[in-house]
Amino acid sequence: MSDTVSHSQPDIRHRVAVLGSPIEHSLSPVLHQAGYHALGLEDWEYNRIECTAEQLATIVDSADASYVGFSVTMPGKFAALELADEATARAQEIGSANTLVRTSQGWRADNTDCDGIAGVLAELLGEHHDNLGHCLVIGGGGTARPALWTLAEGGAEKITVVNRSDRRAELEPLATSRGAEFALIGYDADLRTLAGEVDVVVSTVPSSSIAGLEADLAHAPVVDVIYDPWPTPLVAQAAANGYRTVGGHIMLAYQSYGQFEQFTGHQAPWQAMRQALEHYVHKPLS
Template sequence: MRHRAAVLGSPIEHSRSPVMHNSGYRALGLDDWEYSRIEVDAAGLAATVRGADPSFVGFSVTMPGKFAALELADEVSERARLIGSANTLVRRGAGWFADNTDVDGVTGALSELFRGDLSRVTSAVIIGAGGTARPALWALADAGVTDITVLNRSDRSAELGDLVAHRGLNVTYVDFSADLLSLSRANDLIVSTVPSAGLAGHESSLGHAPILDVIYDPWPTPLTVSAASNGYPTVGGHVMLAHQAYPQFELFTGRAAPYPQMWDALLLSLAQVS
C-alpha cells in the first residue's frame, strides 16, 4: 500500500521538508512512502486536506496555513490549542489530528545550544510575538524558564495572555525603545523569531547572550554574528527545522526517526544552495 505525506504552504518551493522526510524513508527502507510539496494558501488549505487521497497519512503545514490547520482539525493537542496554530496534521480514522511540533523544534535547538543542560537558562528574551514566539514560550516553560521578556514593536500581551497564564509564566513586555544592551546582558538566552531586517541597527546591542535565531537562510544572521563576536554560542533555524521534523516523521510513520540521515540530508541541501 502506498503512503504519502506532504508539506503545505505558500510559497513552498523553498521547503527542505521533503529532503528530510524522504531521506528518512530511504534510511528505514520504507519504499512505499513518498513526501512532496503542495502549494496552497490559507484559504485553500481545508479543501486540500479534506479532499486528499486516502493514501495521504499526514501533512506538515508551514505559513500561511498554520492557523487554518488548527481550525479544520477534528482533534487537537493541548499545546496546539493554546499556542493557537498547528504545523502538523495526522489522519486518524475519518478525521485529522493537529499538533504543533515547532515546540519540539525550539526545545531541540536549545538543547544543542546549551549542550543538553537547559538548567543553565533561568531567564530569556523572545524577540517577536507572532506565530513562532508562541511555541518558543511553550518550550521555555517546558524547560522550567518562567521569567521571560517579550521584545516586540507593538503590544501583543492580550493575544498571548491565555498561553502565558496557562503555563504560569512571568512575562514582561517591552518595545525597541528599551535599553537593549542591558536587556541582553541580564538574560541567559535570546530567541529571535523575526526576520533579520526587523533587527537592523540593533544587533550590536542584542548580541550579548546565547542566541537561537529561527532564520537559517541566509546564515549566519547579523544577530548571530554579533553574539559570536562577543563569545556567545549561537544556533540557527535549520536546527529547529530538523527537530520539528523528527516528531512529525514519527507521527506519520509510527517509526523512530533516523536522525543522522535526516540531518545529513538537510545539511547537504543547504550547502547546495549556499
C-alpha cells in the first residue's frame, strides 16, 4: 500500500486509512472493505499509510477532502488525540485516540479500543465478564490505557499492571476513578503466583517483550492484543494449560465496528466484517 495520502479519483468519493508504523500487517482494511462490500458502498476505499507519531499531523492535515477519517494504531495514538479539534469523553479520559473523524469543525478523536476490549472480554469470560475481581494487565502503553479504562468501567475490583517503567501517575487514575484498586509491579515480581490468582490476563505488549515469561503468565484466561504472528507464544501456552484465549484480531473486529459507523454513518455489518476477518486469519498458507 502507498505510504502517502493518495489523490482523489473520480470513482472513489470517500477514503479512510489506517495510520501506524509498521503498518503492512494491519488487518483493518480487511474489516472495513468487507463492510463496504456488504452494504454496497462502492465509492468507499480503505488503505494503509505508514506513519510515525511525528508524521501523523502532517499526513492528516495534508489529506484531501475525500478522506473522511483515519484509524490510528501505534505509535500514533497519543499524537492523534493531540491533533484533534475535539474529542469524546472516553478518549479524553484515556489520553489517547485510535479514531479520527472529519467534521465541519475539524477532526474529532475517539477511542474505540474500549469497545474492542469489552468485546473480547465478553467472548472470553461469557456471563462473568462484568463480574471481575482481580485483573492483570501487561504493559503500560497506548493499548493498556483503554484496557484499564474498560476493566474498571466493567467493575473490576483490582487491576495490577506489569510494566518495566513506573507509569503509576498516568495509569492509576484510569482504575481508581471508577473504584478499582490499583497496583503496579515490575517483571521481576512473582508473576507465576500472581497469574494463578487473577480472573484474566490482558497482554498489550509485543510477544518479544515477554519472551521467556509465558510459562509464568499463562495461568488464567488470556486476552492478547497481538495477532501477527498468531497464535502468540503466550496464547499457545495458556491454551496448553487449559485456559480460554482470545486474540487481537477479535479485539480489532470489535473496535472496528464503531469506527465504521462513525466514518460512514451506516450501521456496521458485524457478521460480514467478522467473517471476512476470520477467513483471512485462518486461511491456509500458500
